[in-house]
Amino acid sequence: MALTQVRTLENRLAEGDFSSSIEGLTEHDYQWTLNFGPQHPATHTTLRLVLKLEGERVVDAVPDIGYLHSGFEKIGEHLNYNQYVTVTDRMNYISPMANNVAWHCAVETLLGIELTPRCKYIRTIIAELARISDHLLCNGAVGLDTGAFTFFLYAFYQREVIYDIFETLCGARFTNSYTRVGGVMYDITPLVTEKIRTFVKNLPKTLDDMDRLLNRNRIFVDRTKGVGVLTREEAIHRSATGPIARASGVTRDLRKDEPYLAYKDFDFQVCAAKSGDCFARYLVRQAEMRESLKIVAAAVENIPAGPVNVGIDERVAIPTKQQVYQTIEGTISHFELTMSNRGFEVPHEESYTATEAPNGELGFYLVGDGSDVAYRARCRPPSYIHFAIFPHLIQGHTLSDVVAVLGSLNIIAAELDR
Amino acid sequence: MIQLASLDALKAAFPTVSISEFRNQMRAVVPPAEIYDSLEFLRDDREFELLVDITCVDYLTFRDAEHRFGLVYLLAGIETNERLTVRCFLDEPKLTVPSVVPLWEGANWMEREVYDMFGIEFEGHPDLRRILLPDEFTAFPLRKDYPMQGRGERHNFPVLRRNMA
Numbered sequence: 001m002a003l004t005q006v007r008t009l010e011n012r013l014a015e016g017d018f019s020s021s022i023e024g025l026t027e028h029d030y031q032w033t034l035n036f037g038p039q040h041p042a043t044h045t046t047l048r049l050v051l052k053l054e055g056e057r058v059v060d061a062v063p064d065i066g067y068l069h070s071g072f073e074k075i076g077e078h079l080n081y082n083q084y085v086t087v088t089d090r091m092n093y094i095s096p097m098a099n100n101v102a103w104h105c106a107v108e109t110l111l112g113i114e115l116t117p118r119c120k121y122i123r124t125i126i127a128e129l130a131r132i133s134d135h136l137l138c139n140g141a142v143g144l145d146t147g148a149f150t151f152f153l154y155a156f157y158q159r160e161v162i163y164d165i166f167e168t169l170c171g172a173r174f175t176n177s178y179t180r181v182g183g184v185m186y187d188i189t190p191l192v193t194e195k196i197r198t199f200v201k202n203l204p205k206t207l208d209d210m211d212r213l214l215n216r217n218r219i220f221v222d223r224t225k226g227v228g229v230l231t232r233e234e235a236i237h238r239s240a241t242g243p244i245a246r247a248s249g250v251t252r253d254l255r256k257d258e259p260y261l262a263y264k265d266f267d268f269q270v271c272a273a274k275s276g277d278c279f280a281r282y283l284v285r286q287a288e289m290r291e292s293l294k295i296v297a298a299a300v301e302n303i304p305a306g307p308v309n310v311g312i313d314e315r316v317a318i319p320t321k322q323q324v325y326q327t328i329e330g331t332i333s334h335f336e337l338t339m340s341n342r343g344f345e346v347p348h349e350e351s352y353t354a355t356e357a358p359n360g361e362l363g364f365y366l367v368g369d370g371s372d373v374a375y376r377a378r379c380r381p382p383s384y385i386h387f388a389i390f391p392h393l394i395q396g397h398t399l400s401d402v403v404a405v406l407g408s409l410n411i412i413a414a415e416l417d418r
Numbered sequence: 419m420i421q422l423a424s425l426d427a428l429k430a431a432f433p434t435v436s437i438s439e440f441r442n443q444m445r446a447v448v449p450p451a452e453i454y455d456s457l458e459f460l461r462d463d464r465e466f467e468l469l470v471d472i473t474c475v476d477y478l479t480f481r482d483a484e485h486r487f488g489l490v491y492l493l494a495g496i497e498t499n500e501r502l503t504v505r506c507f508l509d510e511p512k513l514t515v516p517s518v519v520p521l522w523e524g525a526n527w528m529e530r531e532v533y534d535m536f537g538i539e540f541e542g543h544p545d546l547r548r549i550l551l552p553d554e555f556t557a558f559p560l561r562k563d564y565p566m567q568g569r570g571e572r573h574n575f576p577v578l579r580r581n582m583a
Contacts, residue, residue, distance in 0.1 A: 066550040147433050237522030349440050380471040388527040
């Protein structure tokens with residue numbers, strides 16, 4: 001009810017006029033507003049929706065974001081290229097490895113560094129493991145929100161295995177900060193390879209179980225099929241990328257279209273669907289995990305030998321202890337990198353580099369100003385772009401569909417607000 | 419990654435455009451008055467269907483910078499698989515550019531974020547409000563003259579105590 005109408009109503013009541021007919025009162029005045037979040041278990045993270053409801057139908061949804069805004073882009077202008085990787089962990093904390101890889105791919109493009117083949121393979125493996133862990137959580141949460149608790153536990157069990165692999169690889173389970181400019185923190189060890197092999201062997205069984213649990217489950221299909229439909233034209237018009245765009249029929253996958261790292265060495269398919277609803281997004285993610293598994297399986301058996309970090313000529317990666325003590329170049333390079341007033345040379349230029357993160361296109365627009373701190377570190381967050389689509393997807397659906405659509409978009413508030 | 423035909427066509431349609439290259443990435447600089455038309459041209463005639471991102475850079479302390487702000491539009495073609503960065507420079511008194519929401523609905527939140535962080539206004543935007551920061555916030559924090567620690571906004575937030583609520 002408009003404010004003026006309320007005022008006239010109050011005036012009339014004050015004058016003793018209690019007749020019920022109010023001029024200009026329309027159907028819309030029976031709508032009511034519901035605050036969804038910021039602290040609601042089904043939003044998974046702190047995001048708020050103001051829903052306008054008519055009965056149980058959602059007429060309009062207004063997202064209100066910024067509850068987790070922590071100024072990551074401003075921090076990016078004050079931390080150097082190696083330090084900032086710890087902040088990227090906290091963006092999409094469901095798949096921090098993918099963010100690490102995206103950040104350092106962007107830095108290396110700006111610096112013009114070509115990685116060693118071994119490092120490319122290692123980064124490909126961890127990026128794909130991160131994709132699997134992200135999709136497991138996203139699909140598991142969609143199942144959980146629509147009432148399939150067992151499914152969620154199946155997914156979460158395998159996520160724990162991926163955390164174990166990451167722990168063996170770099171010591172951290174959750175916030176990995178594994179990559180460095182020009183390489184990675186530690187080389188891959190035989191124990192990690194063994195754990196990845198076991199994981200590659202076991203995951204297909206879990207995926208089969210998950211498929212059997214939900215793909216033809218009446219409750220799940222009824223709640224997701226035809227809900228939150230995003231057409232191909234709308235997906236492009238609204239800048240959707242990643243599995244959400246692919247579920248709508250946009251066959252764009254940066255791993256195929258702009259092969260970065262070692263992706264051109266592997267045989268895998270781009271998974272896409274046509275219907276663009278929540279069910280299609282679930283199926284695309286489910287299929288992508290199998291494709292990622294193919295990449296991991298092929299990569300882990302074919303890791304090239306050789307050094308993992310770039311050579312000392314590039315002057316970006318810390319040289320090995322042997323090089324520091326036995327060669328003059330190593331000593332100089334180590335000194336240059338360690339002294340706070342030296343650091344590495346960065347061109348006065350800007351570049352944009354995107355990678356196919358589990359959630360969509362994750363890119364960094366970097367401006368270098370000669371120092372080893374970025375002049376501007378813009379992150380193109382897929383969650384932010386996808387959450388803008390949400391009001392369009394939910395209009396006309398019921399309140400209970402809000403969680404299904406929200407889950408299938410995989411909104412991570414830390415990446416949304418940065 | 420970008421075919422030169424697109425750049426030649428852009429250059430032919432808008433003679434004021436200047437083009438540069440860095441690490442195989444093509445960048446076009448367009449005057450603010452022509453930004454809407456050039457983006458529409460790129461979308462309709464050269465199949466840059468996807469607006470990847472809109473962002474902004476404050477060149478206040480950047481070496482040899484001639485302008486204060488640089489708006490960055492990142493475009494990509496889905497079929498052609500090309501990428502193009504379109505930039506336009508703005509200076510202090512007139513920080514307005516036409517909004518590209520009529521071209522891409524996805525630009526809505528991107529432009530709101532640029533407005534929120536840099537204070538650049540987009541003419542014709544349907545709903546130009548702050549998005550990440552609270553509405554009462556007065557500064558534009560990603561500008562280079564804004565300190566990292568803030569200007570006390572955080573300390574001056576009204577605190578609601580338990581006995582007051």
